[in-house]
Amino acid sequence: MDLKRAGVRMQVVLGHLSRPSVPAIVAHPLSGPASSLACSSPPQFQYTLDNDVLSLEQRKFYEENGFLVIKNLVSDDDIQRFRNEFDRICRKEVNPPGIVVMRDVAIAKMDYAPSEKVVMKVQDFQEDEELFRYCTLPEVLKYVECFTGPNIMAMHTMLINKPSDTGKKTSRHPMHQDLHYFPFRPSDRIVCAWTAMEHIDRKNGCLVVLPGTHKGTLKPHGYPKWEGGVNKMYHGIQDYKPDSSRVHLVMEKGDTVFFHPLLIHGSGRNKTQGFRKAISCHYASSDCHYISVDGTSQENIQDELKEITIRRLGLDCNIELKDIWRFRGRTVKGERINL
Numbered sequence: 001m002d003l004k005r006a007g008v009r010m011q012v013v014l015g016h017l018s019r020p021s022v023p024a025i026v027a028h029p030l031s032g033p034a035s036s037l038a039c040s041s042p043p044q045f046q047y048t049l050d051n052d053v054l055s056l057e058q059r060k061f062y063e064e065n066g067f068l069v070i071k072n073l074v075s076d077d078d079i080q081r082f083r084n085e086f087d088r089i090c091r092k093e094v095n096p097p098g099i100v101v102m103r104d105v106a107i108a109k110m111d112y113a114p115s116e117k118v119v120m121k122v123q124d125f126q127e128d129e130e131l132f133r134y135c136t137l138p139e140v141l142k143y144v145e146c147f148t149g150p151n152i153m154a155m156h157t158m159l160i161n162k163p164s165d166t167g168k169k170t171s172r173h174p175m176h177q178d179l180h181y182f183p184f185r186p187s188d189r190i191v192c193a194w195t196a197m198e199h200i201d202r203k204n205g206c207l208v209v210l211p212g213t214h215k216g217t218l219k220p221h222g223y224p225k226w227e228g229g230v231n232k233m234y235h236g237i238q239d240y241k242p243d244s245s246r247v248h249l250v251m252e253k254g255d256t257v258f259f260h261p262l263l264i265h266g267s268g269r270n271k272t273q274g275f276r277k278a279i280s281c282h283y284a285s286s287d288c289h290y291i292s293v294d295g296t297s298q299e300n301i302q303d304e305l306k307e308i309t310i311r312r313l314g315l316d317c318n319i320e321l322k323d324i325w326r327f328r329g330r331t332v333k334g335e336r337i338n339l
């Protein structure tokens with residue numbers, strides 16, 4: 001086993017077994033700045049920017065693996081507030097503009113009273129002041145800036161309420177790269193923050209990552225051929241091999257993983273009776289620019305997103321993908337430049 005793999009394994013094992021202690025390569029919000037550890041010949045960094053937040057070890061870990069877990073970053077109080085607001089949205093006590101409330105495909109056509117038990121995800125909560133607070137938390141943005149730089153936009157927001165699997169395995173999220181969904185670049189200035197809202201492990205469907213895959217390119221995505229069905233827009237990489245060496249990220253409430261948009265990741269079934277909750281935001285530097293995805297592997301998701309948006313807004317004309325993203329994006333720090 002090479003050192004990198006051993007390191008990843010150690011993080012996961014130690015992170016799971018020895019909760020109060022901070023394993024060497026698991027980042028801690030209070031751990032020291034890179035500058036204090038700087039050695040004589042600084043390595044070249046591609047995926048992280050010079051900053052006083054990440055230790056050299058944390059920085060190297062992200063460069064090598066494409067993700068970094070920061071333990072205990074978001075407070076219990078904040079998580080409770082997000083839970084309360086999610087509940088209010090599910091019960092239709094509030095209906096913020098733009099929000100998408102999604103049911104699991106296994107129950108999509110059934111008629112149930114509105115409650116958190118029928119909602120698998122809310123998305124695009126940029127107009128919901130209470131949930132959008134997550135995207136503006138200074139403790140989160142402090143880390144985001146290490147990847148995006150100072151001009152930061154929140155581009156995509158989600159609260160995922162992974163339901164108990166009905167037996168059809170539809171609670172799985174196929175392995176994918178988030179960049180498939182994004183018509184902006186460069187990819188290295190985009191990062192996802194994903195915070196566990198409770199203890200999450202393999203039983204309730206934790207995140208699964210393929211370390212180091214952020215160094216590859218964007219792969220073609222499509223719907224996996226799953227007997228029990230697949231949720232709308234849950235595309236997966238087409239050449240997924242079940243034997244790929246996966247790392248399951250066991251996380252505690254408040255732990256936050258930052259990951260690169262090319263990192264291949266997904267999540268397994270929720271085999272418990274509860275709903276597994278996580279809140280996330282994709283950030284990008286506002287220096288990024290929109291690209292045309294015409295004629296690329298992203299054309300399939302462009303077509304689906306345009307179709308849904310046109311239907312939802314009741315438009316009778318075409319709409320440009322970049323305008324959908326311009327409309328969603330919100331500046332959370334610095335100034336809005338290109339996006």
Ligand SMILES: CCCC(=O)SCCNC(=O)CCNC(=O)[C@H](O)C(C)(C)COP(=O)(O)OP(=O)(O)OC[C@H]1O[C@@H](n2cnc3c(N)ncnc32)[C@H](O)[C@@H]1OP(=O)(O)O
Pocket residue numbers: 100101102103104105108109123156178181230231232233234282308
């Ligand atoms: C980095 C990003 C990574 C990502 O994963 S981004 C993924 C992007 N996902 C999205 O943008 C959200 C996709 N979901 C949606 O837009 C909506 O939930 C969706 C699917 C349009 C349904 O919303 P509504 O139209 O409000 O719901 P509805 O009950 O009227 O259903 C309309 C038709 O859609 C079907 N449907 C609902 N939920 C579904 C699901 N989970 N999977 C597959 N199909 C689903 C539903 O059965 C109905 O079909 P029909 O028209 O009756 O044949």
Ligand SMILES: Nc1ncnc2c1ncn2[C@@H]1O[C@H](COP(=O)(O)OP(=O)(O)OP(=O)(O)O)[C@@H](O)[C@H]1O
Pocket residue numbers: 172173174175176202208224225236237240266267268269270
């Ligand atoms: N054809 C596929 N394309 C893309 N991703 C897939 C495909 N089949 C399975 N996956 C993903 O691979 C992971 C493992 O799949 P599996 O069916 O073993 O799920 P599980 O047993 O519920 O979860 P786990 O093994 O992670 O505990 C899941 O994240 C799943 O979404």
Ligand SMILES: O=C(O)CCC(=O)C(=O)O
Pocket residue numbers: 158160162173178206207265266267278
């Ligand atoms: O929370 C999960 O299960 C994974 C979500 C995810 O990767 C996504 O929506 O892009």
Ligand SMILES: [Fe+2]
Pocket residue numbers: 176177178265
């Ligand atoms: Fe994802």
Ligand SMILES: [Mg+2]
Pocket residue numbers: 268
């Ligand atoms: Mg499995």
